[in-house]
Structures are given as structure tokens and as C-alpha cells.
Amino acid sequence: TQDNSNPAPASGTTSQKKVHAQVADHYNARPDVGVEKRKESTIFRLKSFNNWLKSVLIGRYARPRDRVLDVGVGKGGDLLKWSKAKIQYFVGCDIASKSIEQARERYRTMRNAPFEARFHAMDCYSEPISNVVAPDVVFDMVSMQFCLHYSFETETKARMMLHNVTSQLKPGGVFIGTIPDAYWIVKKLKSESDDKLQIGNSIYSIRFERRDRFDKFGSKYWFHLEDAIDDCPEYLVHFPTFQKLAEEYGLELIYNKKFHQVYEEASQELDFNQLLYRMNVVSENGSLSADEWEAANVYLAFAFRKKN
Numbered sequence: 001t002q003d004n005s006n007p008a009p010a011s012g013t014t015s016q017k018k019v020h021a022q023v024a025d026h027y028n029a030r031p032d033v034g035v036e037k038r039k040e041s042t043i044f045r046l047k048s049f050n051n052w053l054k055s056v057l058i059g060r061y062a063r064p065r066d067r068v069l070d071v072g073v074g075k076g077g078d079l080l081k082w083s084k085a086k087i088q089y090f091v092g093c094d095i096a097s098k099s100i101e102q103a104r105e106r107y108r109t110m111r112n113a114p115f116e117a118r119f120h121a122m123d124c125y126s127e128p129i130s131n132v133v134a135p136d137v138v139f140d141m142v143s144m145q146f147c148l149h150y151s152f153e154t155e156t157k158a159r160m161m162l163h164n165v166t167s168q169l170k171p172g173g174v175f176i177g178t179i180p181d182a183y184w185i186v187k188k189l190k191s192e193s194d195d196k197l198q199i200g201n202s203i204y205s206i207r208f209e210r211r212d213r214f215d216k217f218g219s220k221y222w223f224h225l226e227d228a229i230d231d232c233p234e235y236l237v238h239f240p241t242f243q244k245l246a247e248e249y250g251l252e253l254i255y256n257k258k259f260h261q262v263y264e265e266a267s268q269e270l271d272f273n274q275l276l277y278r279m280n281v282v283s284e285n286g287s288l289s290a291d292e293w294e295a296a297n298v299y300l301a302f303a304f305r306k307k308n
């Protein structure tokens with residue numbers, strides 16, 4: 001299903017609009033293109049790499065018959081990965097209602113639905129998950145891919161996010177995710193001349209409104225990723241603050257690596273190495289361009305375990 005009818009509003013025209021509504025509009029407006037169309041994208045290899053990296057994370061931490069909560073599930077792009085991990089039950093939540101419809105449709109058309117799934121449109125950073133998921137449902141895993149940073153708008157939202165991640169996660173359960181690496185971003189910005197507010201290359205740009213102060217919450221920047229994200233407001237996640245807050249919710253950090261590092265390690269393993277080819281990250285025609293490779297390393301991957 002394609003929908004181009006609701007183009008993403010330019011940032012300048014939406015200053016009156018709350019940021020979470022801008023984010024929802026932004027993702028609702030992105031069409032869900034098919035596999036063939038995706039191959040024409042200028043960042044086809046980068047998208048493939050990000051998908052491969054998520055497969056590595058899922059492959060490392062998911063167990064057969066797991067019950068999984070995906071917060072910020074988007075259009076359900078990871079459903080096949082979860083299917084390969086042989087999970088038993090899946091709940092996907094996202095603020096973008098059109099994306100949720102597309103995720104539901106994607107699940108419906110998956111061949112002989114390998115696991116049971118439910119999808120809910122909700123603001124996971126402002127309302128408790130128990131509004132939509134029965135409180136007696138217990139998850140073995142929670143996944144937040146490329147979406148947690150939106151909750152760092154305020155401490156209240158970050159806390160609601162962590163409440164939702166942990167309240168129905170079993171002791172010993174794992175929480176995995178991917179976020180932009182604030183440390184790397186700020187370091188790169190500071191390596192530029194004093195008056196520059198932007199970093200990036202032909203694939204991505206990260207633009208700040210100021211560079212004299214970076215708070216623990218609400219440190220906004222505008223993110224552009226060619227053919228994927230058109231100048232969307234996002235927030236830096238100060239990792240030590242995130243880790244400290246997560247500890248308050250009973251989460252212990254067990255993994256924290258930049259994407260390049262994940263690649264260097266996982267590509268040494270036969271299965272994940274073969275997956276690089278199967279997922280079109282690498283082929284006889286080439287791999288990621290230098291600019292795509294830099295854009296990949298904007299991100300880091302993490303995993304926490306809920307203490308017993």
C-alpha cells in the first residue's frame with residue numbers, strides 16, 4: 001500500500017505543533033514501498049545494513065517461543081526477523097496510526113502467520129502500555145529500534161518510556177534497541193568550526209539550533225536522512241543519563257556498541273557474514289558508499305537485562 005497524500009510538513013511551518021504530532025505526521029507520511037522499489041533507493045545499502053544489524057541484535061538475544069513487545073514498531077519492518085527468530089507472540093505499538101495499519105497488513109500477508117500478533121496505535125511516551133495490553137501479559141523481550149531518542153524530549157517522557165519497557169518485562173528479560181550516539185554527534189559537531197551548527201554528508205545531516213549547551217533532556221536537533229527522514233525533530237540521548245535512569249527501572253546494561261563495532265564483530269561469524277550477502281548489504285556490485293558508512297556509524301546498539 002502506498003500513500004503519498006500527506007506530505008511531511010516542513011519544520012518551519014509546524015512550530016505551533018507539538019513535537020510528538022510532528023513525528024507522527026512525519027512517519028505517517030512515509031510511503032511503505034515494496035522490496036523492488038526499495039532497491040532503487042539512494043540509501044538501499046544503508047537500509048540493508050541497518051536491517052542486517054537489527055537481525056544481528058535479534059539473533060543474539062531472541063529465543064524461540066519468546067513473547068516480544070516492539071515499541072515504535074513503525075510499519076512492521078522487523079516482522080520477518082522476528083519470524084526467523086521463531087517467537088511465539090508479538091505486540092507492536094507506534095504513535096503513527098497509518099504505520100500501525102501498514103504493520104497490521106504486513107503481518108496479515110505473512111505466509112502462514114508464524115506467531116500471534118497485536119498492533120496498537122498509541123503514544124508510548126505519554127501513556128502506559130497497560131492501556132492497550134492486558135497487565136497479565138508478560139514479555140520476554142522488548143525491542144525499540146531507531147525510536148527511543150524521541151522520548152528524550154523530557155524526563156517525564158523518558159520515564160514513561162522506561163515504565164512501558166519494564167512494567168511487563170519478566171525478570172531476566174532483555175531490552176534491545178538502537179539510538180543515535182549523542183557522544184559521537186556532539187564530538188563531531190565540536191570538531192567543526194565554532195560557528196557551524198550542522199554535521200553530515202550527502203546522505204544525512206544533523207542540524208542544531210545552538211551548540212553552547214546540551215541538556216540531559218530536550219537537546220533537540222533536526223535530522224535528515226536521504227530518502228528516509230526529511231528534517232524530523234529528534235533528541236540527543238545522553239547515554240550515562242539513560243543508563244542511570246534505566247537502572248532505576250531495574251535494567252542492567254549488558255551491551256553497548258557503535259554500529260561499526262557491531263559490524264566488525266558480527267561479520268566474523270559465519271551466519272551473520274552470510275546474512276550480509278542474503279540481505280544485500282554486500283553483493284558482487286559493491287557495498288555501502290563511504291558516506292553511507294559514515295551515516296551508519298551515527299548509531300549505536302544496546303541491550304539491557306531486567307534484574308531478578
Ligand code: SAM
Nearest residue numbers: 027072073074094095096123124145146147150
Ligand atoms: N522501529 C521501526 C524500524 O526500525 O523500522 C521504526 C523506526 S522509525 C525510524 C521511528 C518510529 O518511532 C516511528 O514509527 C515513529 O512513529 C515512532 N515513534 C516516535 N515517537 C513515538 C511515540 N511517542 N510513541 C510510539 N512510537 C513513536
